[in-house]
Amino acid sequence: MTITDQQPLGSPFSASTTAEDIVAGLDLSGRTAVVTGGYSGLGLATTRALAVAGVRVVVPARRPDVARDALKEVKNCEVIPMDLTDLASVRSAAAHLSDRLDRLDVLMAVAGVMATPERRIGPGWEGQLTANHFGHFTLACELYPLLAAADGARVVVNSSAGHTLTGIRWHDPHFHTGYDKWLAYGQAKTANALFAVHLDTVGQGDGVRAFALHPGRIITGLQREMALQEQIERGWVDEHGNVIGEGFKTSSQGAATGLWASTSPLLDTRGGLYLEDCDIARVSAPGTPMDDGGVRAYAIDPDEAARLWSMSLAATGATPINR
Numbered sequence: 014m015t016i017t018d019q020q021p022l023g024s025p026f027s028a029s030t031t032a033e034d035i036v037a038g039l040d041l042s043g044r045t046a047v048v049t050g051g052y053s054g055l056g057l058a059t060t061r062a063l064a065v066a067g068v069r070v071v072v073p074a075r076r077p078d079v080a081r082d083a084l085k086e087v088k089n090c091e092v093i094p095m096d097l098t099d100l101a102s103v104r105s106a107a108a109h110l111s112d113r114l115d116r117l118d119v120l121m122a123v124a125g126v127m128a129t130p131e132r133r134i135g136p137g138w139e140g141q142l143t144a145n146h147f148g149h150f151t152l153a154c155e156l157y158p159l160l161a162a163a164d165g166a167r168v169v170v171n172s173s174a175g176h177t178l179t180g181i182r183w184h185d186p187h188f189h190t191g192y193d194k195w196l197a198y199g200q201a202k203t204a205n206a207l208f209a210v211h212l213d214t215v216g217q218g219d220g221v222r223a224f225a226l227h228p229g230r231i232i233t234g235l236q237r238e239m240a241l242q243e244q245i246e247r248g249w250v251d252e253h254g255n256v257i258g259e260g261f262k263t264s265s266q267g268a269a270t271g272l273w274a275s276t277s278p279l280l281d282t283r284g285g286l287y288l289e290d291c292d293i294a295r296v297s298a299p300g301t302p303m304d305d306g307g308v309r310a311y312a313i314d315p316d317e318a319a320r321l322w323s324m325s326l327a328a329t330g331a332t333p334i335n336r
Contacts, residue, residue, distance in 0.1 A: 026291035050124025097148025107155035222284030
């Protein structure tokens with residue numbers, strides 16, 4: 014992947030496309046997908062659409078009882094326990110899947126947290142980087158043999174326009190010198206994008222291609238740790254929590270880009286790209302407003318991606334992908 018590859022393709026879909034539009038007419042029977050966060054918000058819309066298309070969907074969930082209740086009417090779907098902030102739990106879930114599956118066609122990293130209060134996890138890791146990046150990084154590494162066995166697997170990672178807030182803070186990635194919940198979120202979302210870049214680099218020889226994406230502006234459970242007043246002040250919702258901001262998508266529309274990334278033949282020979290509105294995003298200039306779209310060059314930089322990969326391997330002890 015190079016910067017010149019980061020150009021829109023002229024996809025037949027758009028910002029208003031829904032999950033149902035993406036899978037209409039598709040028969041994906043025989044494929045298996047793992048969808049983190051697949052029981053609420055964008056993840057639930059993703060799981061439902063994949064199941065309708067015939068995919069066997071596995072949803073790892075921190076709250077498995079809640080997940081099973083949310084998915085009780087979705088056919089061809091199962092729930093397994095997993096907490097992204099507990100790497101032992103991630104490894105246990107991966108081992109369970111490795112014992113039961115002989116291949117994995119799609120891994121969708123949809124789960125995440127946003128703008129949370131300061132939390133320290135494990136050896137003092139910052140909580141948003143852990144939940145959004147380290148957990149998914151470890152899961153992908155442990156499931157890699159199943160992805161390689163699929164001969165054409167795709168890994169789709171939900172990033173965000175929030176990546177424009179900051180690159181990786183190499184001097185202090187865990188905010189030991191002062192916590193800022195939005196910079197922590199921005200760093201985690203940049204990490205999501207860079208993770209896809211390097212996973213694609215090491216995986217494409219095995220047919221594993223990876224993509225990151227901005228799903229759009231959507232009010233879901235992702236905002237659960239933000240005070241209502243803060244959301245009102247940002248112009249997102251009214252005092253009753255109803256969405257009033259312009260440019261917001263429904264959960265189904267927000268799930269569409271990830272589903273396009275996991276199924277579109279237009280991406281068969283591509284990877285390591287950042288997507289938005291069911292197409293490849295353009296590169297945005299420094300200082301461009303977040304809501305104008307695009308991806309910052311630092312979030313798709315291969316050298317930054319390789320550096321983050323090395324840091325993540327050292328931190329998590331995940332199984333290296335030997336290529």
